[in-house]
Amino acid sequence: AQEEQNSLQTYIVWVEKPVSRNIFSQSQEDLESWYQSFLPETTVNSNELKSSRIVHAYRNVGTGFAAKLTPEEVKAMEKKQGFVSARPERILPLQ
């Protein structure tokens, strides 16, 4: 568990808007639930764990979220319906 914790990195993940519903007319909770469906199966049985993986859930700037993931988990996520792209968070400097 510690090893897995250490390999977690924050990724920005973009996903499609769900086809069957208009997420932007729904609550933040509904949106987060859609985002959580992309999280790895290993966290499925623990809502607390799933919730703790999502760092930010975006609503206005696009359909996506920032989450703590391992590279393997990102690879697994790529196979899910509705996945668009994911990349590690970058650190930008002050100017």
Next chain:
Amino acid sequence: TTHTPDFLGLHQGYGLWKQTNYGEGVIIGVLDTGIAAGHPSFSDEGVPPPPARWKGKCEFNATLCNNKLIGAKNFVGSGKGNTTDSPPVDNHGHGTHTSSTAAGNFVAGASVFGEANGTAVGMAPYAHLAMYKVCAGAGCADGDILAALDAAVEDGVDVLSLSLGGESLPFYDDVIAIGAFAAIQKGIFFSCAAGNSGPSYNSLSNEAPWILTVGASTTDRILKSEAQIGDDKNNHFDGKSLSQPEDFDSTVSLPLAYAGSVGKQPSASCKAGSLENVEGKVVLCETGGGVTNIAKGEEVKRAGGAAMILMNQETDGFSTLAESHVLPSTHVSYAAGLQIKSYIRSTSSPTAKILFNGTVIGDALAPKVASFSSRGPSSASPGILKPDIIGPGVSILAAWPVAVDQTQSKATFNIISGTSMSTPHLSGIAALLKSSHPDWSPAAIKSAIMTTANVLNLAGKPIVDQRLEPADIFATGAGHVNPSKANDPGLVYDTQPKDYIPYLCGLNYTDQQIQLITKQAVICSQVEAIPEAQLNYPSFSIKIRSNETQSQYYTRTVRNVGPASSTYNLDLLVPHKMGMSVNPQVLTFTEVNQELTFHVEFSAEDGAGKDGVPISQGYLRWFSDKYNVTSPIAVVF
């Protein structure tokens, strides 16, 4: 800031400040390191309550939030897994500085080390501020930036100011470009730092055409000090220094040593631990080498040095900085440094004095482009001229959370430099324009700022760069901001968010990549893609490939925001080795908000680009009896 309002023509009681009621009613969101709430610069004296549409929250306690600071939220490590939400306290200083530059209230008697004394005030003193903390010591995580932009759009800010940014990226991979697009879709003006990676070309950050990209230049105020070498009083070199200690004896000549030839491990850049045998000496250090200028002074002091002369590298030329050094010092140009080095070599016992001249106003060469200010062309989109504009970004006094000069005052300030400092100047000015023209789109405000910019310095000559040579268009963009003129531009080049879709298709992005930016389904095969330079932008950036003989045709549409009945004539400065024609050559408007379209043809002359001149520049200007509406033209061969 204590001088830039005056330098930019903003005065209490009249002119643009009076016309816009000092930016009243406009909300500026700043993404930065947090804010020193409670600093006098964030007093709400004279500031009315926020507009009813404001949905944001100020997460400091109630005594620190007021009608000035209406929003404050911390996004650093604020993920769902954290339970320790804390208010966005500024432990760095940068966010306090930028916020107060954009919208700080009036604070009399501001100074740092007694220098730059005056009334400190931001560009839009009665505008509201919302701080979104996204940066900590390690920098600014782009996931946090995106979250803050998401919140700012929801909260209802009018202007966003980001004094941060990384390397150039395709816009679909650049969270600032993505977040900025969401902002402009809501009518939010977006101002960003061009970057501090100059003077190399292609060194810009934040290049998207829906962003105002801001470079940095000097003002006519100099915190002046001098290096005098040997016994000849005429042998002195102008420099800059922020800390000018009164107890330092400038009348005594001290032994002078070049850091590159003293110590156990001689280091011209005065690296930590490198200096020896410099007790009581003035040490000549060179900039760069991965060591900050302040740290060089610390090394000289550690080794027992009495003072420091800091000389530029060749690339930085005459662009020097007034910084808060730990010992008496002066920062001189590369040319001066070479002469000082030559003097040291010429004598067995070189000596120097450091003389302090205090705060001097009246540099006729201002504004000068700072060496560090990043330069175009844009890597992500070479067909859009960037940076867009330059503004004051060198030796800017603004609020700071703590005293840097041991003052006991509660009103603490610091003087620092960067495109971080020029960006909030433009954000505040945009807030004034937004207050004056609430119906103008972000693109219209940007056009007004760009087409009215100054291209001449106070001496009436072309703006110069760090070489003291005329700065090229990739350093200045449209030129130096002129707020009063920007408020009444005559014509604007407007662009709606949907207009960027054909442009993005023209960049050959995939439908999915464009959708990431625009948040709407786009099928480029059903859209008429346009070349980048066809976007209705207030400037032109043209690329001519070798042996290109075909002309390039573009159109632009301008909207009349001046008097209903207005006639504009054409003035062209055709770039070197280029041909240009414009049709029509007269624009006659009969109504306010009437739009007219004109066509521009560019053609390369024989031998263009083969005479050793890789870039050329010019302008297209529409002029009436009252207005000049100028679009700069860059050509890369």
